[in-house]
Amino acid sequence: MDVLDFVTKDLNPPQKDAVVTLDGPVLILAGAGSGKTRVLTHRMAHIIGQGVASADEILCVTFTNKAAKEMEHRCYKILADMGARIHSQLWINTFHSFCVRILRQHITMLDYKPFFGIYDSSDTLSQIKKVMTALDINDKMYPAKNFQSRISQAKMLGLTPEGLEKSSKRLMDQKTVEVYKAYESEMRKANSLDFDDLLMKTYELFRMYPDLLKMYQEKFKYIMVDEYQDTNHIQYLLVQMLAKAHRNLCVVGDEDQSIYSWRGADIKNILDFEKDFPEAKIIKLEENYRSTANIVNAATAVIKNNTERKDKTLFTSNDAGDKIQVREEKNEYDEARFVAKNIQTMMNEGEGTYNDYAVFYRTNAQSRVLEEQLRTLAIPYRLVGGVRFYERMEIKDILSYMKLAINPADDIALKRIINVPARGIGKTTIEKIEEFASKRNISMFEAASKACEERIFNAGTTGKIRRFIELMEELQGSAVSFPKLSQYYAIVLDRSEYLLNLKKDESPEAQARIENLEELDNAIAQFEKERGDEATIRSFLEEMALVSDVDTLNQEQNSVTLMTLHISKGLEYPYVFVVGMEENLFPSSRSLDNDGEEDVEEERRLAYVGMTRARKKLWLTFTKMRRVWGQEQMNPPSRFIQEIPQELKDFKTAAEGPRFINRYGSSSYDTDESSYASPRWGSLSSDRNKARQPSFDDAQDFPDYENEGSSKAAFSKGMRVRHPTFGAGTIYATEGTGENFKVSVMFTDNTVKKFVVKYARLERI
DNA sequence: ACCGGCTCATTTTTT
DNA sequence: ATGAGCCGGT
Numbered sequence A: 001m002d003v004l005d006f007v008t009k010d011l012n013p014p015q016k017d018a019v020v021t022l023d024g025p026v027l028i029l030a031g032a033g034s035g036k037t038r039v040l041t042h043r044m045a046h047i048i049g050q051g052v053a054s055a056d057e058i059l060c061v062t063f064t065n066k067a068a069k070e071m072e073h074r075c076y077k078i079l080a081d082m083g084a085r086i087h088s089q090l091w092i093n094t095f096h097s098f099c100v101r102i103l104r105q106h107i108t109m110l111d112y113k114p115f116f117g118i119y120d121s122s123d124t125l126s127q128i129k130k131v132m133t134a135l136d137i138n139d140k141m142y143p144a145k146n147f148q149s150r151i152s153q154a155k156m157l158g159l160t161p162e163g164l165e166k167s168s169k170r171l172m173d174q175k176t177v178e179v180y181k182a183y184e185s186e187m188r189k190a191n192s193l194d195f196d197d198l199l200m201k202t203y204e205l206f207r208m209y210p211d212l213l214k215m216y217q218e219k220f221k222y223i224m225v226d227e228y229q230d231t232n233h234i235q236y237l238l239v240q241m242l243a244k245a246h247r248n249l250c251v252v253g254d255e256d257q258s259i260y261s262w263r264g265a266d267i268k269n270i271l272d273f274e275k276d277f278p279e280a281k282i283i284k285l286e287e288n289y290r291s292t293a294n295i296v297n298a299a300t301a302v303i304k305n306n307t308e309r310k311d312k313t314l315f316t317s318n319d320a321g322d323k324i325q326v327r328e329e330k331n332e333y334d335e336a337r338f339v340a341k342n343i344q345t346m347m348n349e350g351e352g353t354y355n356d357y358a359v360f361y362r363t364n365a366q367s368r369v370l371e372e373q374l375r376t377l378a379i380p381y382r383l384v385g386g387v388r389f390y391e392r393m394e395i396k397d398i399l400s401y402m403k404l405a406i407n408p409a410d411d412i413a414l415k416r417i418i419n420v421p422a423r424g425i426g427k428t429t430i431e432k433i434e435e436f437a438s439k440r441n442i443s444m445f446e447a448a449s450k451a452c453e454e455r456i457f458n459a460g461t462t463g464k465i466r467r468f469i470e471l472m473e474e475l476q477g478s479a480v481s482f483p484k485l486s487q488y489y490a491i492v493l494d495r496s497e498y499l500l501n502l503k504k505d506e507s508p509e510a511q512a513r514i515e516n517l518e519e520l521d522n523a524i525a526q527f528e529k530e531r532g533d534e535a536t537i538r539s540f541l542e543e544m545a546l547v548s549d550v551d552t553l554n555q556e557q558n559s560v561t562l563m564t565l566h567i568s569k570g571l572e573y574p575y576v577f578v579v580g581m582e583e584n585l586f587p588s589s590r591s592l593d594n595d596g597e598e599d600v601e602e603e604r605r606l607a608y609v610g611m612t613r614a615r616k617k618l619w620l621t622f623t624k625m626r627r628v629w630g631q632e633q634m635n636p637p638s639r640f641i642q643e644i645p646q647e648l649k650d651f652k653t654a655a656e657g658p659r660f661i662n663r664y665g666s667s668s669y670d671t672d673e674s675s676y677a678s679p680r681w682g683s684l685s686s687d688r689n690k691a692r693q694p695s696f697d698d699a700q701d702f703p704d705y706e707n708e709g710s711s712k713a714a715f716s717k718g719m720r721v722r723h724p725t726f727g728a729g730t731i732y733a734t735e736g737t738g739e740n741f742k743v744s745v746m747f748t749d750n751t752v753k754k755f756v757v758k759y760a761r762l763e764r765i
Numbered sequence B: 001a002c003c004g005g006c007t008c009a010t011t012t013t014t015t
Numbered sequence C: 001a002t003g004a005g006c007c008g009g010t
Helices: A003-008 A013-020 A036-050 A065-082 A095-110 A121-135 A144-156 A161-167 A171-189 A195-208 A210-219 A233-243 A293-303 A332-348 A364-376 A393-406 A411-417 A427-440 A444-453 A459-481 A485-495 A498-504 A508-534 A537-546 A589-593 A597-611 A686-692 A703-707
Strands: A026-030 A058-062 A091-094 A117-119 A192-194 A222-225 A249-253 A281-285 A324-329 A357-361 A381-383 A560-564 A573-578 A614-623 A626-628 A631-633 A649-653 A720-723 A727-735 A742-747 A752-756
Touching: A003 A013, A003 A036, A003 A065, A013 A036, A013 A281, A026 A036, A036 A058, A036 A065, A036 A222, A036 A249, A058 A065, A058 A095, A065 A091, A091 A095, A095 A195, A095 A210, A095 A233, A095 A537, A095 A752, A117 A121, A117 A195, A117 A537, A121 A144, A121 A171, A121 A192, A121 A411, A144 A161, A144 A171, A144 A195, A144 A233, A161 A171, A171 A192, A192 A195, A195 A210, A195 A233, A210 A233, A222 A233, A233 A249, A293 A324, A293 A597, A293 A614, A324 A332, A332 A357, A332 A364, A332 A573, A332 A614, A357 A364, A364 A381, A364 A560, A393 A411, A393 A459, A393 A485, A393 A498, A393 A508, A393 A537, A411 A427, A411 A444, A427 A444, A427 A459, A444 A459, A459 A485, A485 A498, A485 A508, A485 A537, A498 A508, A508 A537, A573 A597, A589 A597, A597 A614, A720 A742
Parallel strands: A026 A249, A026 A281, A058 A091, A058 A222, A117 A192, A222 A249, A324 A614, A324 A649, A357 A560, A357 A573, A381 A560, A573 A614
Antiparallel strands: A626 A631, A720 A727, A727 A742, A742 A752
């Protein structure tokens, strides 16, 4: 069988079209359950199988590690089935891991040291607090969280501090600019990047070095972006930038499943794709293979109420199946019991396994009651989301030891562990070190060491600090001499006396922490197994920063899944309960506040996402009364329930008193209360890696790229230069020699950028 | 340096 | 209702 037959067999016509159309921009509007991943993987296999491009000339970007892994797995599988040989690695990444991959190679061109650290949002927040202290900004009047989100928003728009300054004139923004600037310079000192930086710096890199960009533009002959409706502006810019040379950009998404505008996703990116690429081919995948007809039709009816969407209608040839079960209960306890009882009953009737059931809710707080009721009926469940593994205190602590050992400039890591476990180095001492460090413009680690030499502290304190420094120096040494990650982990646990301290403590919390550290040990073992020689301390830290949940790695117990509607995207279950379908909860009251219809539309998309997760049967429940923040509230049933056509739903109530029956116009409410009337129950490596990866310098594909600019006439202070992206400017500082010769240029708009002359296309003017 | 009580906020979550 | 984070007292 030839490649074409192989990759298109068992596909419907639009799917086939999507797999076959390789050249030019393609927009695939993929409805829920329409076989999107299948199309993407087959398309990749098609490209590789036909030999149009090799595996490493295709860039595929997704949003979550999970999606990337799944895609990679399926892609390798079909390639193997096809008998295709792959000679290089596939570039299936999340946006962030793609950027890390680029930056790991080229970040020195942005004047960072090669092994930058990655800060998660809590590290970022600490950093912002640190900066605010230095700037003497009151945390009460200006909460650090606000700055964090503003800075993040700016970065998602691709705005540097200077860019932000120009773009806005409002008062608070002036402060934001100030904090942003200082934050930026602190991050540079710490040689670390936050999540937004990963995207932003990559964008900057490509803007500063057009030749480098060109190399990647030419390398990636085909680009595919999954979940395009969730891209934010900087991601959009990156994609546009990379796709420029070949214009072989294929984006896949569903505007009806855009539920992340509140974190910067811009639905316009998908809605306006045809404006960006007028020659784009539009392919709609509208046939749903997942759900019963009743579910598909109900979801379709709901989403039809949105105005901001493309013309796309989901259909299915599946059986009608059961009607949507709409259920009213008295309060959230009864609602939870209804869910638990139904699962129990169905399980007793032999309907699937616990894994087949999922319960979705709008807010995390709703999970508690559900958990109680499931426990009461001894139904195993697992909660997805909530506190993430790597965000747990003990995990972050130990990782901070490792981070600091590798990057002594990481002040945030140092502050985290200098007195954990307690070493008698108190708040005052830490503040003094911090002050000392900022005065001399050195890292806190250096400052601590200098402070000891210069007898800044009394003998006792000096001794304590000395011991900490010695510990860290030892760990720095071990990082080199014990290259095996698992060994190193054991050393850190031991030498830091972290584990010892927990073992002394006999509280159940300490016990749980020890278990988590064991879990981390397992994760490390797993990581070593997967990566082999590449399982270095650095690659592990990177993995921990970029991979969300270790929990999902192991346990495969049979249990009911509880999660928010947001997390449910991309998943499917035979039996789904969506609870709390009430106005002001879902749609949330916030979305109703501003009378903008936009916000409600996003909630509606969320409802659509939730409903379309169900394969066989869907329950939607609401309550007459619910306790929210200690207050009893009565809310009418969600508009989304009412938007489902009468004939598709089966309404029952177990709540006495006035009913919302008229809102439904439903006549059927044989309450079936008997079974629920019972009284309520009780409460309830660096160098080795370098050698392996082809570095920027030996990019043989682009011979002229290398030579260009490298031997240009010397640049010196005061010289006027022109940069292809930023225009004219003046050199006001130079540093380094030979390959490392760098110049700082101030452009006409007062922005300053530092270039590696060898790679920047600077022209004298 | 540590603990305990107080205030406050509280959609949604990835990386 | 609940938990996290902060301030102030010991």
